[in-house]
Amino acid sequence: MCMVKYSKAIGHQDSKCENRISSLTADRDALRDERYQLKLDSINLTKEMEVRDTLQEEVNRLNLNEPCQEGWKTFNGKCYYFSTSGVTRSWESSRKYCKERGADLVIITTKEELNFVVQSYRVTWIGLSDREQENSWKWVDGSDLIDDGFWQVGEPNNHQNDEHCAEVSRSAKRFNDVPCERKFSWACEN
CATH class of the missing domain: 3.10.100.10 (Mannose-Binding Protein A, subunit A)
Structure with missing residues (x-):
């Protein structure tokens, strides 16, 4: 945390604090953007898996070239x-x-x-x-x-x-x- 001590170098301390705050804000924004992208990727992956499962079920149903197992x-x-x-x-x-x-x-x-x-x-x-x-x-x-x-x-x-x-x-x-x-x-x- 930036704390400014009473000294002649207050202007120098303020500059350090502003740089630190700016850096932390940029890091926070980057993490927020990354989290948002991960959410989108997760949603898309879930949709792709559902489509894949549906298609696999349909392939299994339509695969009439393979006869039923013996006894079926x-x-x-x-x-x-x-x-x-x-x-x-x-x-x-x-x-x-x-x-x-x-x-x-x-x-x-x-x-x-x-x-x-x-x-x-x-x-x-x-x-x-x-x-x-x-x-x-x-x-x-x-x-x-x-x-x-x-x-x-x-x-x-x-x-x-x-x-x-x-x-x-x-x-x-x-x-x-x-x-x-x-x-x-x-x-x-x-």
């Missing part, structure tokens, strides 16, 4: 895996199984896809839950459930405050919320 079924250009008959898991365990194979629980977006998924088992886990926030149903990719027309009448009802995961049944061909710990068959989508 093709429907509308996507690959689906249905759990082995008689094998059931909780919602989280089913999701883990899918993720270990480079997939995730199925995200149903059309009536045709719903009809395809319900063919295999009496009840099947799908990639839909409100585990993060009650009544805020999200797919496993983080997207919101947009069309809630696939729910069974009266659902989701969160019966006994513990129904946070969704399943579909062959008989109803509609979504139903149930406790995530229940064990059902599951469908993966890649």
Whole structure:
């Protein structure tokens, strides 16, 4: 800090202080400009990563030259895996199984896809839950459930405050919320 002592050289001290203040001000302004540029770079990099991820997902979807893995079924250009008959898991365990194979629980977006998924088992886990926030149903990719027309009448009802995961049944061909710990068959989508 510049302090001026009482002396004959006050003019000399003032000059030193002014130079120091000027230097510190220039350093502060340079740091402010650098911080602003880093923020811009961060924003641009985040946008580029989002675009890259979106493009990679699209490439994966459109890469129809590669057949589905053995044991997987093709429907509308996507690959689906249905759990082995008689094998059931909780919602989280089913999701883990899918993720270990480079997939995730199925995200149903059309009536045709719903009809395809319900063919295999009496009840099947799908990639839909409100585990993060009650009544805020999200797919496993983080997207919101947009069309809630696939729910069974009266659902989701969160019966006994513990129904946070969704399943579909062959008989109803509609979504139903149930406790995530229940064990059902599951469908993966890649």
